[in-house]
Amino acid sequence: MKTALVWFRRDLRLTDNTALHHALRDAESIVPVFTFDPKILKLPDVGSRRVAYLLACLDSLDKNLRHLGGRLILRAGDPVDVLRRLAKESGAEAVYWNKDYEPFALKRDAAVAAMCRSEGLVAHDFHDQCLQPPGEVLKQDGTPYTVFTPFSRVWKEKPVAAPLARPLSVRVPEKIPSDPLPTLESLGHKLDIILPAAGERAAGDALKAFMKEAVGRYKSCRDLPAVEGTSRMSPHLRFGTISPRTILASAGEARAKHRGSAAEVDVYVNELIWRDFYKHILHHFPHVEKGSFRKEYDAIEWPNDKGLFAAWCEGRTGYPIVDAAMRQLNQTGWMHNRLRMITASFLTKDLLVDWKWGERYFMKQLLDGDLAANNGGWQWAAGTGTDAQPYFRIFNPSSQTAKFDPKEEFIRKYVPEVDRPSYARPVVVHSEQRNRALALYKAAR
DNA sequence: TTTTGAGTTGTTCGA
């Protein structure tokens, strides 16, 4: 084949990119394209921070392609129109892309596949985003798992493909014009944080740094927000500037190297399996996007006090660990995983606000915001998801602080006024709200 | 079909 389009979406990398790899093997030249869909960019749930980060990833991808002799083609419009036109312009015979399992993406990609059929283009889509593709990890009766532990047992029995090598060169036809990289402002967004480094190099550096040391104490330190004990890979995984296979392979090497701490590394690998788990859940049970995994909990009558919700968003609930966490999110676009659980439990069980409100706010603020992972996490905390145990999952902010930030180092970083009279008084009383939450859940069942 | 064991990350209470 002479020419193929490679449609980049959430896989903004050259190394171990399944669709890119196949296109380069099958075609003499490729047209690497990213489409800006103005419809998506105007949605209220599209966080400005992620749009800004996306632009940085695209800029980096273009530079990396140029390094290999190619370049990235940017086009605005509905992907169906953009790809149809681009195929005509370049004489491409096929379109390659990596599958995305979100309901919106499934619909969009089906429309592109239909366009390909009617235009005589061959559509190739590949599993790439998960370590095990959705539909691969099933019970003996062929139905999907809804409990993590048995899912993970079967997951571990299956082989994972090794990462594919980075291509050595990329040939892109001349005279295919590209739009300039848009500015954030031109897309109708504004940035209110300092972005962390984006792109494949940054992702690789972050992985290396994590695997050198911190992974060996991951199990022991990952829950301490004052310590750099987590991998910080989430924004890179979100935009695909690194593949999960590269991370898994690197964890395997680390496990072999520091043999004494294999158990520490295994806990990290489990997190990669959780990432797959929630992507599979979304794939098999798409209704979770709009409501509870367990539909009976859609009946909960949340009081939804707007003032309490605003206090939570702005980090002024008077509960130091919650406020510090929300300020970390607001000021950096990232929140430590332990704190995501604490703040989610607090919003739902203490402030009695619908978990979907919190889910939406996280999506607005998080650089790593991902439907499957964010939704899964919120439903876990709210007790409406897989493994629902609402009575069992009401965090006490002070015992969580005692366990995970005992010296209040993290709290003081974001709430320096914690001991001063100017600090907010608690907006609710935990022990009272706990009982109200239990009653709300009981009434729904 | 029935039974059995287990369920990411907790909290509270009382000894």
Next chain:
DNA sequence: GTCGAACAACTCAAA
């Protein structure tokens, strides 16, 4: 301060 049991009796997965 530390430890184990109770929480409430549920649902899932597998034999």
